[in-house]
Amino acid sequence: MKKYIIVILTILVSVLSCTNDFEETNANPNQPEEVSSDLLISTVISTVANRAAQSGWDRGNIVGQLTAKINFTGFDRYEWGSESGLWNEYYGILPEIDLILKTSLQKETRNTSYEGMALILRSYVFSILTDNWGNIPFSEAIDGQNNNFTPKYDNQQEIYTAILLDLKKAEEQLAIGQPILGGDVLYGGDLEKWRKLANSLRLRYLLRISNKVDVSSEMKEIVDSGIFIATNADNAAVPYPATTQIDSWPISTGRIGGFDEHRLSETSETVLKQFNDQRLSKWFQPTDNPDDDPNLFVGLTNGLSEDNASTFNGGASNVSRINQSFFYDSPNSVKAAIIQAAEVHFIIAEAAQRGWITVDAKTSYENGVRLSFEYWEVNQDINTYLAQTGVAYDDKLETIITQKWLASFLVGFEAWYDFRRTGLPSAIVPGPDNVNGDRVPVRFLYPDSEQTLNNESYEQAISQMGGNDINIKGWWEN
Numbered sequence: 001m002k003k004y005i006i007v008i009l010t011i012l013v014s015v016l017s018c019t020n021d022f023e024e025t026n027a028n029p030n031q032p033e034e035v036s037s038d039l040l041i042s043t044v045i046s047t048v049a050n051r052a053a054q055s056g057w058d059r060g061n062i063v064g065q066l067t068a069k070i071n072f073t074g075f076d077r078y079e080w081g082s083e084s085g086l087w088n089e090y091y092g093i094l095p096e097i098d099l100i101l102k103t104s105l106q107k108e109t110r111n112t113s114y115e116g117m118a119l120i121l122r123s124y125v126f127s128i129l130t131d132n133w134g135n136i137p138f139s140e141a142i143d144g145q146n147n148n149f150t151p152k153y154d155n156q157q158e159i160y161t162a163i164l165l166d167l168k169k170a171e172e173q174l175a176i177g178q179p180i181l182g183g184d185v186l187y188g189g190d191l192e193k194w195r196k197l198a199n200s201l202r203l204r205y206l207l208r209i210s211n212k213v214d215v216s217s218e219m220k221e222i223v224d225s226g227i228f229i230a231t232n233a234d235n236a237a238v239p240y241p242a243t244t245q246i247d248s249w250p251i252s253t254g255r256i257g258g259f260d261e262h263r264l265s266e267t268s269e270t271v272l273k274q275f276n277d278q279r280l281s282k283w284f285q286p287t288d289n290p291d292d293d294p295n296l297f298v299g300l301t302n303g304l305s306e307d308n309a310s311t312f313n314g315g316a317s318n319v320s321r322i323n324q325s326f327f328y329d330s331p332n333s334v335k336a337a338i339i340q341a342a343e344v345h346f347i348i349a350e351a352a353q354r355g356w357i358t359v360d361a362k363t364s365y366e367n368g369v370r371l372s373f374e375y376w377e378v379n380q381d382i383n384t385y386l387a388q389t390g391v392a393y394d395d396k397l398e399t400i401i402t403q404k405w406l407a408s409f410l411v412g413f414e415a416w417y418d419f420r421r422t423g424l425p426s427a428i429v430p431g432p433d434n435v436n437g438d439r440v441p442v443r444f445l446y447p448d449s450e451q452t453l454n455n456e457s458y459e460q461a462i463s464q465m466g467g468n469d470i471n472i473k474g475w476w477e478n
Contacts, residue, residue, distance in 0.1 A: 401422055
């Protein structure tokens, strides 16, 4: 009997010991429960930059009339339905940004630089969401971990106030200079460039809300600091390594038919030709018709019906395609730009033209033009270009905005946002077959999923905004 008791006790002790060690013994060291910030940050940067470039290609260039659609012309005609793709992609990346931010704030993994980077990326994502839709889930947007799956919608003024505060804090945290472990596919760990990005985005957003808020003192503070993107070397533009299809410029990996749907716009053709602007031949190529002048560029009127677009000027071969060798055949020629130095100088030029800051508007304007040509590697006598009527600085806002518009090629929706804010350039007019009452839309429609899954918050939002309509202006536009 003693032997049996000893055996049973031995077995019990062994079982209890195994149970106590079960969690440790069965932990997979190759599958950590938490992903470090350096691994997450590279994915986040690549995702948001890539989306900016693709948005510029698919939508931004079209609604800004830098390009036009010859097939599937619905978007160009303002036939805009419920928009879920962009909404889901941007909200889908926010939890990863939030995880980077939370990790950077924990005592064991405290890192002020990752905190600053996360705040910049979060601010950028929320700016696009609110500029595209107006009131959006913001303060409760990623509160699902607290079982809040019906977040409230915050108004645009509250969102912009928070974004600008976050960007200021981001720059301050980055200035501390705590090294990062890696993952920075944008600036390679150069914290000074991240500080410039934070301030450059502040300048962009301050200008965006300038019809509603006195932004002069904040803009002056940033410009006086000199900490902003001033050269193309500091651009927030992520290259495509093109080692595989996954990390290549996405348009180059798609079907040629999809690429061919995009053509030179008659609007941009007119302006580019008026100024003998050689960005025309960088972005586009001559018509395919061998009977035509081999250097003939022809733009397509925006906003045509399918039939009218396909027969415009005698057919597709008589309308200039986008430069295939650069934008399709090469998987790594394009960079995914969040913001470029040219835009920052145009922002400063406008602020000076409006009297908000005391810098030379002409110099900033001309710097913006030079930097755009440099970015696109266009070999043209820039002094001759700048001396032309219509290009030469004349203290008129439209002159600044026209060049800023051209420089926004592929930079997300920036041309559209500026048009909504200023009504410029005046060359942008709805196409003849538009279905929006000859009005350029100012927002996207909320996804249908918001009406079904978050109906109470959705109804409150559209009540505050005045409806869910593509012509309802946001706070900074009114």
